[in-house]
Amino acid sequence: xxxxxxxxxxxxxxxxxxxxxxxxxxxxxxxxxxxxxxxxxxxxxxxxxxxxxxxxxxxxxxxxxxxxxxxxxxxxxxxxxxxxxxxxxxxxxxxxxxxxxxxxxxxxxxxxxxxxxxxxxxxxxxxxxxxxxxxxxxxxxxxxxxxxxxxxxxxxxxxxxxxxxxxxxxxxxxxxxxxxxxxxxxxxxxxxxxxxxxxxxxxxxxxxxxxxxxxxxxxxxxxxxx
Numbered sequence: 001x002x003x004x005x006x007x008x009x010x011x012x013x014x015x016x017x018x019x020x021x022x023x024x025x026x027x028x029x030x031x032x033x034x035x036x037x038x039x040x041x042x043x044x045x046x047x048x049x050x051x052x053x054x055x056x057x058x059x060x061x062x063x064x065x066x067x068x069x070x071x072x073x074x075x076x077x078x079x080x081x082x083x084x085x086x087x088x089x090x091x092x093x094x095x096x097x098x099x100x101x102x103x104x105x106x107x108x109x110x111x112x113x114x115x116x117x118x119x120x121x122x123x124x125x126x127x128x129x130x131x132x133x134x135x136x137x138x139x140x141x142x143x144x145x146x147x148x149x150x151x152x153x154x155x156x157x158x159x160x161x162x163x164x165x166x167x168x169x170x171x172x173x174x175x176x177x178x179x180x181x182x183x184x185x186x187x188x189x190x191x192x193x194x195x196x197x198x199x200x201x202x203x204x205x206x207x208x209x210x211x212x213x214x215x216x217x218x219x220x221x222x223x224x225x226x
Contacts, residue, residue, distance in 0.1 A: 040070030
């Protein structure tokens with residue numbers, strides 16, 4: 001999130017964190033460019049008016065490849081700004097923003113637009129994911145297996161959501177740490193291993209077949225069975 005208004009940063013970081021998102025922040029364009037080159041972010045929430053540049057230039061730089069990002073030039077960008085003029089909205093979208101929201105705004109709408117952008121590249125048509133017998137509703141923060149509701153923590157929910165977008169793919173612990181935890185996470189922590197372990201136990205009860213497996217030396221895989 002690229003925003004220099006401290007109160008808004010704090011409120012959004014808290015609100016999006018409660019929805020299970022890992023949020024890193026930058027107060028200037030220079031800080032944003034530095035962080036974009038260090039991590040593969042899923043989405044950037046971008047203000048237009050920044051102390052050292054404007055969001056238009058930052059967006060344009062990403063799209064042209066002048067500002068390298070771990071995600072590449074196709075990083076999803078949502079402009080969140082007080083500039084509500086039609087000309088600004090049109091310019092923002094023409095510069096490459098995927099969506100444009102003006103302040104003041106409702107957190108629920110922002111979260112809905114984030115969900116829409118994040119599922120765009122995986123062909124999702126709604127906030128609901130269904131993989132095998134697994135069900136996940138990002139809007140209502142609900143998860144279930146074979147109709148059995150799963151009492152997941154925010155991190156467990158985030159890990160499951162990330163894996164359900166990538167069934168049968170091996171996802172490394174480093175990738176999970178980067179996308180489900182924020183920049184303050186200790187890279188040497190055992191948080192990923194512990195979270196995956198508790199998630200695995202919650203996913204499998206009684207005679208149910210395990211669906212979350214460890215691929216030794218590589219990471220974790222969500223198996224899809226008929």
